[in-house]
Amino acid sequence: MLELKEGIFMDHQTSGGRFFTVTLLNIIITLFELIGGLLSGSLALLSDAFHNFGDAFSVILSYVANRIGKRSPNAANTYGYRRIEILTALLNSVLLIAVSIFLLVEAIRRLIHPQNVAGGIMFWVAIISFLANTLATLLLNRDSKHNLNIRATYLHLLSDALASIGVIISASLIFFFKANWIDPLxxxxxxxxxxxESLPIVRQTFVILMEGAPEIDFKQVEHDLLQIPHVKGVHHCHAWQIDENQIVVSLHLNLEDLPLSQTEKIYAQVEKILKTKYQIAHVTIQAECDRGKGEKLFLTGQADHQ
Ligand SMILES: [Zn+2]
Ligand SMILES: [Zn+2]
Structure with missing residues (x-):
């Protein structure tokens, strides 16, 4: 998957025209390998075809999802549409894993009952796919010069190229030594x-959709907030993520019995700490005097109020 920005997404700076060329190239490679795989009887070519299909499909999905995700929040979706990207990344990864499991089972079956593979066809299809893949990589690389995650993207493309080279070497061994068992291997x-490469994406997106808490030192957050004058306690905290960049927090604050105009100043301090130190994008605060005082930071079954 080429969408490795922040671990999940593609490089959004890729310009439309080049994006189109690269995607088209990927689809052509996929079809080419698919036909080559069926003609030669090579399972390895088929699995590489599905890998390329997965890469192309995820780039298209990310592109479409990114456009939808940019829509402003409205009355129907008050958080906006950012999670479309999380949802599509999850669907895409699950699809790829399902296909891979099918191929794994088929490969094991063929290791037990070897089948003939036309090494010649396999070899030439693999060579041409490798060249086309390299061209696509070069085109994308020109765009990702300013991408912070260039290393992650580069590593992915490098391992893609290694897989293609692996198929080429296998084809040669099958052609010259009739070593058909190399294909399922x-x-x-x-x-x-x-x-x-799909499992970490499933894990990350699953955590976000389960409203899992971001990795923040909440004990330290509590400690920092208690340093603010007039703040006596913090409890009933919730933290979740809209997407991989946007963290949202809601919490109850126990304050001294101050006029409302004074509490506003405290809110500003809380927001400043949470934004600058913990990159929390949105905070909702409920101010209280004695209600819930001494309760835990996270709601437990025994809380005396919600
Ligand atoms: Zn790939
Ligand atoms: Zn409370």
Whole structure:
């Protein structure tokens, strides 16, 4: 998947025209490998085709989702549409894992009952796919010069190229030594690699959709807020993520019995700490005097109020 910005997304700076060329190239490689795989009987080519399909599909999904995600919040979706990207990233990864498991099972079946593979066809299809893939990589690289995650993207593309080279070497061995068992072995490696790169995305998106808390030191947050004058306690805190960049927090603050105009100043201080130190984008505060005083930071079953 080429969408590795912040671990999940593609480089959004990719210009429309080049994006179109790269995606088209990827789709052509996919079809080419698919036909080549069926003609030669090579499972390794088929699995590489699905890998390329996954890459192309995720780029298209990310592109569309990113456009939808940019829409402003409205009465129907008060948080906006950012989570479309999380949802599509999850769907795409689950789809890829499902295909990979199918290929893994088929590969094991073929290791037990070897089948003939036309090494010649496999070799030339793999060579042409490798060249087209390299061209796509070069086109994308020119765009990702200013991307902070260039390393992650680069590493992905490098391992993609290695997989293609693996298929080329397998094809040569099959052609010259009739070593048909190498084809399912290569399939195991490629499918395993697809699962390996998809699982972290499933985990990240799943955590966000489960309203999982971002990785923040909440004890330190509590400590920092208690340093603000007039703040006597913090409890009933919630933290979740709209997407991989936007953290939202709601909490109850126990304050001294101050006029409302004074509490506003405290709110400003709380927001400043949370924004600058913890990159929290949105904070909702409920101010209280004695209600819930001494309660835990996170709501437990015994809380005396919600
Ligand atoms: Zn890939
Ligand atoms: Zn409270």
């Amino acid at each position: 290569m399939t195991l490696l490629v499918s395993g690699y697809i699962i390996y």
